[in-house]
Amino acid sequence: MAIRPSQRNNTRLVGAGDTTIVLAHGFGTDQTAWRNQEPALAARHRVLLFDHVGAGHSDLSAYSPRRYGSLRSYALDLLHLLEELTLEHVIYVGHSMSGMIGVLAAIEEPRRFRKLILLGASPRYLDDEGYVGGFKREDLDGLYEAMQSNFHAWASGFAPIATANPDKPDLARDFAQTLAALRPDIGLHVARTTFESDHRRDLPALQIPTLVLQSQADIAVPVEVGAYLARHIPRAELQVLDATGHLPHWSAPERVTNEILSFAASP
Template sequence: MVTSILKRNNVNILGNGSQTIIFAHGFGTDQTAWRHQIAPFASDFQIVLFDHVGAGKSDFSAYSPHRYSTLYSYAEDLLDLCDELKLTKTILVGHSVSGMVSLLAALVEPQCFNKLIFVGASPRYLNDDGYVGGFEQSDLDAIYAAMSANYYAWASGFATLAMDNPDKPELAIEFANSLSAIRPDIAQAVARVIFQSDHRKELPRLNVPTVILQSNNDIAVPLEVGQYMAQNIPQSQLIQINAQGHFPHLSAPDVVTNAIASCLAA
């Protein structure tokens, strides 16, 4: 069972230390997105990296649109990983969708986590009465249509918008390549699951201390979302970081690394 879970999620364990940091990637990327954060923490922490099913070098045969029709299944995978590696009181750093995945996991098995650190996370991407999520349903329908019509063209255009670092075009190319490596049918299904999700009601139930790192001009997660989470998660802190776009751990790695280090020192 251990072997199958490690293979399913392409788990890699690095570093030294009695405390563990789990780095969880967002949609369209894989564990390599955290490469800049490994060296600064590897000497003091055990680091666990993994790929969500359907991404990176995960076992694609484990993916089914039925099983992964909600974020709860990804949370189950995360708890499987913690159980097999006997991990408790970990620090979970989750980018984008992995923020809510870790929140759902922490509601079920809070002892697995000592602290959650969200990077560009959102409980709901759709605007609602009194809530700014960033997208109208028509915006999302246009995304799905573009993905369906020409996935690789969509990936190239979306990567540029999401990265939002025009002075570093290589980063947008990297993200476009990462998106293009995903099977288009999986990418489209996962995108719908993420963008149509709504986990606002779960926020007040979270009892694990949480830090929300918010970058500037994030196409997927406006500042209002970070503020909303900080107001609704009991033990939470919002930290605005000097970084641009949805992937600050890639575009401003030192800023994110220093923010994580400050959270851990606190």
């Protein structure tokens, strides 16, 4: 018997209300990444949390490099999950890699989505002519080499750089733990899938109202990327947060929660 999407993705539904907010985690984390937002959001809305295949307590037997060779496969997973739960007009919040996953899903089945919030999202991580993505080819090659050489040492070193809040060492510690919880081969493949992706041409097809939330300093996603998203998604607006690091929902949790609630309540 085929496993249901809700089981495959270790799905939880909490809270109650007429609106469902979907919280989709980024690379190197799982649904627990939203622990600071979940209580406040669930007090007013129904909240859907899940783990992408390969992360958290998802069904690891469902993972294969061939299937998850592009972010479109994760978008298909998301659509299957919403279909099983008979959810439409959701407010989708996607962090990091989940930003483009939500964009692709909303283009494919727009009726499933009412609004999108893209937190630290990027359509392309590699610099290109006339485009600032944040990484050069040698940067990514070095990252992959470090991951392959000693994954856990890489996780310990990368976490404080990504969280970028030296006065809050617990953030780096927590991120290092969730990174290290990944199976190394899966972590490396998901990193390649994410960092090598290019979805710039998809952006104009998104017709859903979209809020781009961007840290003012993020090693993985420069402010220029947030501005690019806002320019190329027809119904998008950009909000630069007074926050640093690639995980602003950890470093500035109340600000992110308030932005989600405000955008969810807007017409």
